[in-house]
Amino acid sequence: MIEFEYHKMRTAQLIRTAEEERLARSVARARRAARPADRAGHDGTGAESHIGRARRHRLPRTA
Secondary structure, three states: OHHHHHHHHHHHHHHHHHHHHHHHHHHHHHHHHHHHHHHHHOOOHHHOOOOOOOOOOOOOOOO
């Protein structure tokens, strides 16, 4: 009988954990969606490099 109680407690805990993870993913998704709206007023040049030369291409790693 006590195994059944443990099973019910564990199931309830798993359900709570899953709901918390769903909520966290939902919040992260909403924040990600809000980012472009926050940047709408900026011209975007602040995040770019100030150096006028092209990006340096790195050589592939050798085995």
